[in-house]
Amino acid sequence: MNKTANVVIIGGGISGCAIGYELAKRGVKDIVIIEKDYICSGATGRCGAGIRAQWGTEMNCKLAKHSIEFFETANEELQYEYDVEFKQGGYLIVASTEKEVNQFKKNIALQNSLGIPSRLLTPKEAKEIVPHMDETKIIAATFNPKDGHLNPFHATQAYANAAMRLGVEIMKYTTVTGIKVENGKVAGVQTDKGYISTPVVVNAAGGYSQDVAKMVDIDLPLYSERHQILVTEPVAPMQGPMFMSFSLNIYCQQTPHGSFIMGRGDANEPRDLRVTSSWHFMEEMAKTCTELLPPLKELRVVRQWAGLYNISPDRQPIYGPVKEVGGFYLACGYSGHGFMFGPVTGVVIAESILGETPTIRIDMLDKDRFERGELLLEPSVV
Amino acid sequence: MLERTGVATSENLKEVTPGKERLSKGPVAIIECFQNIPCNPCYTSCKRGAIKELIDINDRPMVNFDVCNGCGVCISNCPGLAIFVVDESYSEKEALIKMPYEFLPLPKEGSYVTGLNREGKPVCRARVEKVLNTKVHDRTPVVSLVVPKELSMTVRFFSLDDYYSDNTIICRCEEVTLGEIREYIRQGYQTLEEIKRISRCGMGPCQGRTCGQLIMQELASATGKRVSEIKTFESRPPTVPVKLGQFVGGEDNE
Numbered sequence: 001m002n003k004t005a006n007v008v009i010i011g012g013g014i015s016g017c018a019i020g021y022e023l024a025k026r027g028v029k030d031i032v033i034i035e036k037d038y039i040c041s042g043a044t045g046r047c048g049a050g051i052r053a054q055w056g057t058e059m060n061c062k063l064a065k066h067s068i069e070f071f072e073t074a075n076e077e078l079q080y081e082y083d084v085e086f087k088q089g090g091y092l093i094v095a096s097t098e099k100e101v102n103q104f105k106k107n108i109a110l111q112n113s114l115g116i117p118s119r120l121l122t123p124k125e126a127k128e129i130v131p132h133m134d135e136t137k138i139i140a141a142t143f144n145p146k147d148g149h150l151n152p153f154h155a156t157q158a159y160a161n162a163a164m165r166l167g168v169e170i171m172k173y174t175t176v177t178g179i180k181v182e183n184g185k186v187a188g189v190q191t192d193k194g195y196i197s198t199p200v201v202v203n204a205a206g207g208y209s210q211d212v213a214k215m216v217d218i219d220l221p222l223y224s225e226r227h228q229i230l231v232t233e234p235v236a237p238m239q240g241p242m243f244m245s246f247s248l249n250i251y252c253q254q255t256p257h258g259s260f261i262m263g264r265g266d267a268n269e270p271r272d273l274r275v276t277s278s279w280h281f282m283e284e285m286a287k288t289c290t291e292l293l294p295p296l297k298e299l300r301v302v303r304q305w306a307g308l309y310n311i312s313p314d315r316q317p318i319y320g321p322v323k324e325v326g327g328f329y330l331a332c333g334y335s336g337h338g339f340m341f342g343p344v345t346g347v348v349i350a351e352s353i354l355g356e357t358p359t360i361r362i363d364m365l366d367k368d369r370f371e372r373g374e375l376l377l378e379p380s381v382v
Numbered sequence: 383m384l385e386r387t388g389v390a391t392s393e394n395l396k397e398v399t400p401g402k403e404r405l406s407k408g409p410v411a412i413i414e415c416f417q418n419i420p421c422n423p424c425y426t427s428c429k430r431g432a433i434k435e436l437i438d439i440n441d442r443p444m445v446n447f448d449v450c451n452g453c454g455v456c457i458s459n460c461p462g463l464a465i466f467v468v469d470e471s472y473s474e475k476e477a478l479i480k481m482p483y484e485f486l487p488l489p490k491e492g493s494y495v496t497g498l499n500r501e502g503k504p505v506c507r508a509r510v511e512k513v514l515n516t517k518v519h520d521r522t523p524v525v526s527l528v529v530p531k532e533l534s535m536t537v538r539f540f541s542l543d544d545y546y547s548d549n550t551i552i553c554r555c556e557e558v559t560l561g562e563i564r565e566y567i568r569q570g571y572q573t574l575e576e577i578k579r580i581s582r583c584g585m586g587p588c589q590g591r592t593c594g595q596l597i598m599q600e601l602a603s604a605t606g607k608r609v610s611e612i613k614t615f616e617s618r619p620p621t622v623p624v625k626l627g628q629f630v631g632g633e634d635n636e
Contacts, residue, residue: 297627
């Protein structure tokens, strides 16, 4: 079952589906998205479903803001028959140290200069927004009402459906086994269901990005790390925004459906591809959550799961072409925020492939920035 | 077992069932009569001589499957309602089962009912092809049901309630109907995991204990696979809902 394509995208998460859609929208024909399981089976479908513009670097702020503006009209733009469930309840990011407050003040100045309406709050003001929090544990907070929650399955499916309507082919349950390079250029992709000759390959493989890059002999400075999440039974709406803290290591949000989704990072996680669940996480998460949001101790946990962060040295994505192999493009290394960057990823990668004037300049997000030492370190990640 | 449960075991059935080859050829009578009782209307009703003569009236009837053409005359003549005619040549994926039905109201031809197995458990949606209720049937009407072929030897009764209709709530936690699940399958969702993510089935407090099997049945019938070939949900801890407070050491009775 061999065939020919103009672009092959590896990865059926939100990045891959958004890139496919944006290329097709710009008139590109014969696009194939290859996904080894099903749409959303990887990092996208396992993420915390949070959307925020409150970042610490200009680049991340711009990328996030563009995506949020897209999500606000995603149902219409993508003509989705269901609902992507975008709830703009804001993000309340709390600070527990003076150092953090200083960083937040800098972040807010940056965010406001870019048109992001975030503001600094006292613990008392923060408690008005999330009344069930223990405000004695924090010394300040920042809040952006435009941030929020989005359903990863529906958002990605909306992109996938829109892409398919424009003629994009999505090959589910198909594994890429190799990428053929001829004269320094991409020539085709070998899969377990046949060979596809193509001049352009996009690596949007999430936690598997470094493995895909190895197929063209490129070593990406990325590693994958398990991050775990739990979800509770649904209850009546009681928490509008995402409650988040970098120093206290928690993010916790009530979805429109009523359940609470919460997660935290763990510095001791092994750097491999496992997505199993640990008892340790459940205990630590319960401890953090019940200390900061005491009434939630009455909520029953129904499920926990894990997904992969694909982490780059400066916690910002790697976008665009590589100098070693012509026609090979990267859209990876999101470091835990690839889902919320989905729309902007689609736009900037499509523009990069077609040589269009960029909506947001991404040339400084190339993979060689690490060799050049031009890192854009993002301070605000969980 | 049979004496205690009233449900024939696979060994019991082996004695009275024709081979696969005969079943595939067309309609044939299957007499699920397992007791030596003084009774012989089946033998006397068969004009083709397909039911062997009962030398002793207490003998169990035996069908000569090569002579039987599945006409079904014997069905309403059996006072024990033990005779069925199975036709696996009905269509590529369906079989027709003719069975006695002595309840009112009778089902309507063309309507959908729920096929039940010998234990009375629902196993599939079935279409009522024909209802025969003439003087000859002597108040034992014969109902013909169309069922999935692999259930031709499983369905032996039915409920008038169409459990498998589109309106049936299949996931009680998230209130998802069978119709919604069927629509997702039509749209190309191929596995339980995909359907879970898009529909929320299996994400509720029960973690898919009820809906999982039912969706697997739908996927099986849509793809022509057996239910055992459909992959189950990945199980995720905790298996029962546990309060967050309990993980950090709650008080008594919490």
